[in-house]
Structures are given as structure tokens and as C-alpha cells.
Amino acid sequence: MEQNKKHEHATLPGSKGRAFSLGIIVNSAYTVLELLFGFMIGSMSLVADAVHNLSDVLSLAVAWIAEKLTHRHPTTMRTYGMKGGSILAALINAMLLLVAMGAIIVEAIGRLAHPEPVQAGLVMAVAGIGILINGGTALLFMSGRHGDLNVRGAFLHMAADAGVSLGVVLAGLLMQFTGWTWLDPVMSLVVAFVVLWATWGLLRDAVNMALAAVPRSLDPAQVAEVIRDYPTVRSYHDLHIWSISTTDVALTVHLERTTREGNDAFLDGLTEALRQTCAIDHVTIQIECGNFSTDNQY
Template identity: 50%
Template sequence: MHQCAQHPAPASYGRAFAIGILLNVVFVVVEAGFGFATNSLALLADAGHNLSDVLGLLMAWGGYALAKVAPSPKRTYGWRGSTILAALFNALLLMVAIGGITWEAIGRFSDPAEVTAPVIIGVALIGVVINTATALLFVKGRKGDLNIRGAYLHMAADALLSLGVVVAGIVIAMTSWQWVDPLTSLLIAAVILFGTWGLFKESINLAVAGVPDKIDPADVQDFLTSIPGVTAVHDLHIWAMSTTEIALTAHLVKPDADDEDSLLKETASELHHLFDISHTTIQIERCVDATNCGQAADGTL
């Protein structure tokens, strides 16, 4: 058997999380205060979403920190899976925020409240700056880490949503159409849903040990089968240990196995190069009868 070296998560995001949380806490207090003072549902909806982002950032930071805890005899993978739970929590939190914003906006259509457009515009512009700055803290890690992607998605969406509030304030100032405020809230909810759905599906998939979206298990199967001397592959499992690390176990049937150490080393290296699979455990078998490997007939690949 062979397991390749681990690939630790970047060490620079702790400071990014701290700065992002501090900026957004200050902005939530300011935005909510002006929202209540001006009866603006758009500002309150945006503040509520920003508050959920603060909680989301805290969860993401917690998962990021726990992922660095060393493995133990009871937790052989350490706390790496906490990053997956943090991503799932972020997605669920956004879904709750969508429901609350939508409910309030529908009620405001039948009972609109007069809002102060200049205040809405000024506060929302501050939000554009703060949310954009926070999103930039996570822009480099968004592609390789679902947990960091959740944090980035929150902040990038907020920047766009705050910009939407600015537009709503300008329209209200020019037309006195108060219904633009709840309409903007519904648009905010729609944009959040659109941006969150992929995160929601992928985090659930990883939470139940599904194959990460970026990997096609058939391609992995084909690669393993193509190894010289390998006649069959079974009991193939691919799953995420965390939002940055992918693991694989498989049984390779190789009747004429002679240099297993070299084979295992080269296979693990290629799996990492081709599929970004960083933890590989492979079992070599010379035949596949019932006494040799019971997993060969259980329906797995």
C-alpha cells in the first residue's frame, strides 16, 4: 500500500478572515441602524445578509483552523472534514436569508414604507467598497478550496447587491416609486440563490463522501485500467477529506506483479498530477476469487 504526502492548506487566510469579519461587523451595525431609521427594507435586507456573512466567515475560519489540527488515533484524518461542514453551513445560512428577505419583500408590496433615498445610496456605496475589499482577500483561493470559495462568494455577491441597493435608491429619488425598495429586495434574494445553489449542491455532495465535481470517476477508472499489467480495477472510492484534499482507495488486479513499490509510487504520482488526488491507497491483487477479495463482487467499480 502507498499513501503520498499531504498538502497543507495555505497559511495566510487567518488574517484575511479576521480583517473581513471586522469590516463586515462594523458595516452591519451601520447599515442596520440606517435601515431602521429610514424604513428601508433594501438596507435591512442587505444588513441581514451581511450579518449572515459574518457568521459564515466565522464558520469558514473555524473550519480552516480546525483543518490544521494534527491527526490522532481517534481522528485519523484530524479535523479536515470541518471545512466541508463549514461550506455546507454557509450554503444553508444563505438559504435561510433568502427565505427571510423574500417573505419581508412580499409583505412590503402591499404595505410599502417611505424610504430616504440619499441615505440608502450613501450607506450602500460604503457596502460596495467594504464587500469588494473583503472579497479580494479570498480571490486567490476560491478555485481550489470550497470553504474559501464560500467566503469569497458571500463577499462578491454582497458587493453586487450593495450596488443594486444604490441603483434602487437612485430610482426612488428620481421617481418616488416606493415599490422599488421591496422589488430590489426580491432581486437580491434571486441573485443570492443563483450564486449559492452550486455551493449548496457541492457541499452536500462532499458531506456525504461523494466524488468531487471536478473529477470524473470513469476517467480515473480508465487511467488505472490502462496501467501496464493491470487486468481489472474494483472497490474504487474517491472522496474529499476536506475542501482542498481528495483521497482515493482502489484494488488493482495485476497477475504478474513484481515491483509493487515502484508501481504504487508512480501511480500515486500520476493520480496527483492528473486528478489532484493527494491521498492514495492502492491494494495489489493477483486474482479476484471470493477468498482473495470479497469487495470485488459488491457492486463497486
């Protein structure tokens, strides 16, 4: 059996680590502020947006913790270290958000039936701060969004949140000029459904990862093509692709070659091809001798 043991781990440079930590601190402070004002002035849209911002903090924390867990050394009991902790964190995050958004939707529907006066000026002021906070946090991740999936996810999430805060500001502006207090619970429902849409995707992906499914970002047909078309590969079988964390993908495959020469160079080459083409970090290849029935190939 031949295996590639050169597993490389992506590291988060210090500047990106500081971006995550600063984003967590600033957004945590703003979430507390938004919750306090939301309850004080009775604005459900601010409360809903605050819970949304809490999801941002949790998402940033998950990405940061996942990177930290990557550096935990494997043990005899946890042969991949603590990488799977990021998947558990994503599951917990998604379930908490579903419960929180459900509570907000119930409260907002009640407010629609019995609208309460809201200080529109304060709603706009607090949500306006959110535009600056979320927009500024997005800028922290702008430079690294092309080379790191975690950073890209953080950038897109924070940029979208700046847009949600803008929606709350516009609702506050309309309330100030029209006196339509029902706009506040309506905007909270909009925010809640936006978060539910994103949360459903997070929950689906986290469950798939927990069940060792092929990551949604990966095309198994492309992986199979890279293996099948690599020089000297005659056939392959028992191809498995799964996530060992929210950022790390593993692959195992059995294959037969047309020659027995240069196995080490072959393993290194195919592993690098899978890493470069499909972004698979952990590759284990077993080369089999003898004849393998092509009827079992897939």
C-alpha cells in the same frame, strides 16, 4: 495490502490567513452597520444585503476554520482529524441562510402591498460603502485565486457581492428621482433570490459531501481513466471517491497489476498522477495478487 501513507496537506500561507481574518473583521463591521441603518430607515433592500453580507462572513469563516482544522492531528476515534467539521459548518450555514432569506421574502412581499417611505440617499451611501468593502476584500484574494479553491471561492463571492451592492445603489438612485418606494422591497426580493440560488448550490454540495458522494468538481470518468491507463494496471475494482472536508478528497481502490515488481515506485507514481491530474489528496491503493474477474471491473 499496499497503501500510500504520504498524505500531504495544503497549508494556507500567512498572507492568505491574514486576508481571511481581515476580510472577516471588515465585513462583520459592515454587516452590523448595514443592519442598523436598514432597520433605522426601514430599507428592506439594505437588510437583505446585510444578511447576504453575513453569509459572506460565514463563508470566509468556514474557509478559515477548515484550514485550521486541517492541522488537527488525527486520533484513534477521529482518524481524519476534524476535517469533516467544515462540511457540517457548510450545512449549518446553508440552512440558516434559507431561513433568513425566507423571512426577508415574506417581509418584502408585505412591503410591496404597503410601501413605506425610504431615505434613498442613506440607502445609496450605505450600499456604496458596501461596494468599497466587498471590492476591497475581493482584491485581497485576487493574487491567490488560481492556486487555492478556497481563495478562489472567496474572491468570486466577494466580487459578486460588490455587484449586488451596486444594484442597491442603483435602486436608491431611482427612488430618489422617481419616488417609487416599491423599488426597495423589489430590490430586497432580487437580493434574496440571488442568495437563495447560491445557497441552494451550497446546500446541495454540502449534503452530497455528507453522504460521501463524488465531489461535483471531480469527474469520476477522468479518475477511472488515470487508473486504467497507468502502466502495469491490469484491472481495478471497488473504486470509491468522497470528500473528507470541503477541500480534501479521498480515494480508495483495489487493483491488479501485470507484474509484482516495483510496487513502491508504482504506488508513488499512481498516487502522484491522481494528485496532479485530479487534485485528490488522500489516496489508498490495495494491490491484489491472483486473477481478478474483469466482469467486475468498473
